[in-house]
Amino acid sequence: MSQIPGIRPPELPELVRARDRLTFIYLERSIVSRDANAITATDERGTVHIPAASLGALLLGPGTTVTQQAMVLIAESGSTVVWVGEQGVRYYCHGRSLAKSSKLLEAQARLVSTTRSRLRVAKAMYSLRFPGEDTSGNTMQQLRGKEGTRIRQAYAENAKRTGVDWRGRSYKVDDFDDADPINQALSALNISLYGVVHSVIVSLGCSPGLGFIHTGNERSFVFDIADLYKADFTIPLAFNLASEQQDDMGSAARRLIREAMRSGKFMQRCAADIRSLLLEDDSAPELEVEFEDELSQDVVHLWAGMNEERIAAGVNYQEAAK
Structure with a gap:
């Protein structure tokens, strides 16, 4: 040939x-x-x-x-x-996933498919935003309230730190220029954040649409993961930019967040957070090499039904079925 x-x-x-x-x-x-x-x-x-x-x-x-x-x-x-x-x-x-194994995708689908496991992951996502606090006893409504308070405080603290006039989050999806500088900065930074998080999610073989906190959108899981980083990442950067009175806020925002992500090893952090949320007891540093090796294994199995989870593919089972 x-x-x-x-x-x-x-x-x-x-x-x-x-x-x-x-x-x-x-x-x-x-x-x-x-x-x-x-x-x-x-x-x-x-x-x-x-x-x-x-x-x-x-x-x-x-x-x-x-x-x-x-x-x-x-x-x-x-x-x-x-x-x-x-x-x-x-x-x-x-493009295609960088992972040959569907381990993460299967774990994501399994966890999002039952109320109990979905609630557990959603709470784990909120707990990442409150390090050192015990949030296990909080309801989802209470956690949403805590998160709302945290974001408002982040806006207020950064406004005070930079001297930027903050009047609330306000923007038009179809008109970037119809917003004050701080809202332009927030929009531009968040757009870049979503794109990078999306790339990590699909590279690991996960589904962008299977969210735990967000739902009903093709990027629900992207929003879930991106929200982990806004209060201590994009919000401070946005106020820094707005205080400098940039001529081209979009371009300045992209340059700033790219440098912040590179120096702060953002891709590593994002990939590790996704892994720890979806794979229980598999987030220890000593398991990192094993995890990477498993995702790169080119193995295909057949689902065996209720009694056995999986069996070898590439086998003719005609005789066994008689």
Whole structure:
């Protein structure tokens, strides 16, 4: 048989793990193409090369054109593409998961499918926002109230710290410019946060739509995870930006959050939080290598029914059925 033309797609073990990737790159008014195993972005200033295999998310703004080969490489590299623009953020597509195992996806589906387990994970998500506090006895209504108080305090404390005039969260999804500087900063930072969290979720093989606190949206789990970081991450950054009176708030916000994510090892933190929420008793540091090895195993089983959980695939069971 003749060889398949073109560059050989990378095998999954050759790709960079989600937690070790770059966070995101934002492009606008440029042509996105491919040069060997790199994504290229060309505008009036010239051409830059982007290492696709180590990219978490590619955010495409207004005026971008993408070639078919660029999208092929992005998909092969397990990266996420998110279209953003004046209408806010619109999730478009993602590449294949970096995990061959469906362990995390199965755990997520199992946990979200019963009220008791879903409540347990939802409470665990809230407890991550209140380190050192015992929230086990709180109801969901009480936890929502505590979270609302925490966010209001975060806004008030950062407004006092920076001297920014804070009059509440107010913005229009379809009109970014129709907001004061602090709300523009919050919107731009949150858009980037959602894109990066989305890329980690799909890279680990999880479903963006199966949320525990949020529900009914294709990105419910994205919102669940992103909300873990807003009070101590995007909110302080937004007030810092608003106090500096940026000419282009969107561009400044993307640069700032990208640097903050890189220096703070955000991808590692996000991947670890997802793992600890979905896999009970599997978050200890000594299990990290074992976890990564298991997700990369290329194994397929058959569901055996009620009595046995799984059996080997690739076997003809005709004789056994007689």
